[in-house]
Amino acid sequence: MDIGIKLAAGGCYLLQKIFLWIAERIFSSDAPQFIKPLTYLLQKLPKRTWKIASWIAVIIGLGPWVYIFIHESRWIAAIVEACGFPAMALGFVNSIRGKEKKSPMALRLFAWLGALIGLGISIAYQDGLNTLFQWLEIALVTGYLIGTERIAHDKPSGYLWFILMHVSCAWLMFAQHETMLGIFQILSLLFIIDAYSAERKVHAFLK
Numbered sequence: 001m002d003i004g005i006k007l008a009a010g011g012c013y014l015l016q017k018i019f020l021w022i023a024e025r026i027f028s029s030d031a032p033q034f035i036k037p038l039t040y041l042l043q044k045l046p047k048r049t050w051k052i053a054s055w056i057a058v059i060i061g062l063g064p065w066v067y068i069f070i071h072e073s074r075w076i077a078a079i080v081e082a083c084g085f086p087a088m089a090l091g092f093v094n095s096i097r098g099k100e101k102k103s104p105m106a107l108r109l110f111a112w113l114g115a116l117i118g119l120g121i122s123i124a125y126q127d128g129l130n131t132l133f134q135w136l137e138i139a140l141v142t143g144y145l146i147g148t149e150r151i152a153h154d155k156p157s158g159y160l161w162f163i164l165m166h167v168s169c170a171w172l173m174f175a176q177h178e179t180m181l182g183i184f185q186i187l188s189l190l191f192i193i194d195a196y197s198a199e200r201k202v203h204a205f206l207k
């Protein structure tokens with residue numbers, strides 16, 4: 001497979017985490033020294049814009065991920081991944097609407113329905129929950145859906161759910177010998193952990 005496709009898939013998902021990290025860390029009082037020269041430039045865009053950009057990045061990356069799974073005849077994985085689009089759309093809409101407004105109920109239901117369809121197909125294909133991969137998929141999807149909802153509303157716990165998602169996804173990638181994609185997940189995890197630390201400090205200060 002063209003390495004460019006894998007770079008696009010992993011790169012876009014990593015870019016989402018970098019944008020989320022910028023949204024939390026750059027606007028905190030203890031931004032890392034190495035990025036302080038860029039702080040003024042990065043802060044020209046509001047925090048909300050960085051969050052919107054993060055969801056755009058992950059939506060762009062969805063296509064390459066689905067292509068990878070189809071190319072390798074991993075149809076269940078492809079369907080599960082594609083069914084994650086409603087959750088991505090939910091994060092995008094929530095970021096535009098702002099934390100003051102509740103998520104559109106129809107879109108929330110659509111996101112959970114997409115996840116349940118993807119997992120349901122996996123369960124039917126495997127005649128039940130018989131493999132570690134399936135449990136990792138459940139952890140991945142649950143972490144993504146709950147994390148998406150909470151991050152869009154500036155809840156620090158959303159990043160904890162994203163940590164669950166990335167640990168599960170990295171495990172899946174390395175177990176399936178997708179080393180490059182697994183490394184992208186580890187890198188994303190590092191950004192998410194630091195973003196969580198920054199967001200938690202902000203909330204502690206506001207309290």
